[in-house]
Amino acid sequence: MHVAMTYLHTPILESLIEQLEYVCTSSKWHTRQVAMEFIQYMVFCNLFNARLYKKQLRELVFKCLFDEQFEVRSVASITLSGFYQCGYIQVNEEDFEYFSQMSKIKYFIKKDGKKIIITEKIIKRHGGVLGLCAIVLSSPYDISNYIPAALMLLCEHLHDPDLIQKSVKKALSEFRRTHHDSWHQHREKFTDDQLVIFDDVLISPNYYV
Incomplete structure (x- = not known):
């Protein structure tokens, strides 16, 4: 080092x-x-x-x-x-779209009524989520163009397996911490629908588990 x-x-x-x-x-x-x-x-x-x-x-x-x-x-x-x-x-459109696609990879199959997780695919899904986390946390004191959409995508993963949940909750917690003091200004970068989803996530019991 x-x-x-x-x-x-x-x-x-x-x-x-x-x-x-x-x-x-x-x-x-x-x-x-x-x-x-x-x-x-x-x-x-x-x-x-x-x-x-x-x-x-x-x-x-x-x-x-x-x-x-x-x-x-x-x-x-x-x-x-x-x-x-x-x-x-x-941060560019290519990176954002790539992480978005990877984060949506289906990570399991159903066999005989049971859900079977495919390790290789859950790794790819987690990598996509971590890429979105990187975009969100790259602007600790402002809201760049890709952050609102990236946050909405991350909110969709709060019911994923534990390792993905852990990464998402950590990113949301850090975002909330760094943007809390100026949130009255930052919220203007979000649409009304995005604010409803984001506010619901942050006050949901699931967020704090």
Whole structure:
């Protein structure tokens, strides 16, 4: 982490990114998780000279956003949110639509009257939800264009399996905390229908469970 927080010249950055791409293929999830944390610090401390590699790093974070391990996906979501927040990459229609589609993947089948969860699909669904969380949390003190729609999509997942619920509730709680003081201004960015849904979620007993 001390290396990540150092100003790095181009040849060193190139070597590090190559190693990070390799590390993210490790069979040990702790290693992949640390790689995501390393990327956060490396980009934040080398914001300008790392711009040449934003396509590579974006692809790497997206890959880990759909990692088989919950902890890796969660850290990748935080890293992506940081990328959006500091302007390293921009929230765009392509990203929003991609996360939206992935979050709607059906994660179970019914067999003999029983619901059978498909692990691979629930990971993809969770990755899409975490991408939406990253968009929401990338604007802690204002409301960007994609936040109202992203919040509405997240509200649809409050009855999903526990690991997805956990991510959604955490994102909603953080959004509420950072926007509470100026909510009288922020609410103007939402339609009346969106406000009804959002207010209902925040006062619902399910939200606090």
